[in-house]
Amino acid sequence: FSQNGFTAVRFCEMNENFNHQHQDLRTENNIKYGDLPEFMDFEYLRKNTCSNLATLANLAWSPKAPTSVGIEVKELSNSSTLRWSSPDGKAQNGYQILMRETSSSHWEKTFFTKDTQIEIPYSKDNYFFAVQTVDALGHASLPVFPIPIR
Structure with a gap:
């Protein structure tokens, strides 16, 4: 589905x-x-x-999930830059970025932005990230894992 x-x-x-x-x-x-x-x-x-x-x-x-979610991997860096596109449909308030260590089964930290790109001061080598669309009432879409952007 x-x-x-x-x-x-x-x-x-x-x-x-x-x-x-x-x-x-x-x-x-x-x-x-x-x-x-x-x-x-x-x-x-x-x-x-x-x-x-x-x-x-x-x-x-919840609103639709963001599309074209990606994480930049073209340079070595201790920060991580994620980019995505806004989904069609219901208006969104912004986006929640989820983060967890690669050894963790639960999301440990979140970041909120109204933009469709964010740079986070955490290494993509040590963390998993995902992006959710959030509406004005706080309903969040299913999280989308980023694909590498070269």
Whole structure:
């Protein structure tokens, strides 16, 4: 979906129990297989549904992601310059640049700009970057990783 221009996200269970997921209902060797109500944690489902709904609502309200996102790699430098183009559609307030160390799984720092280019005093060798479009209400698009610009 996202490759065809739709805002999209996939929700999945990271700790799948294959006795209950992707199984036909049956009992073998005293083991019940299949997705049965007795194996459901309804409080977890409630919390997860609320989280998913909030995420989906934010994505639905968010502007389109920036296009042509790139990072300059033509020179050796301890700073990083990112460039992008404004998306068509809903008016945006600006752009949020996300940054994290290459060893981190979470975004650690953000920068905000109204321009379509920014120079950040951090090396592209040590950090991952992404750019999001942000509207006037603070809704952010899906982040876009930059491609190298030579």
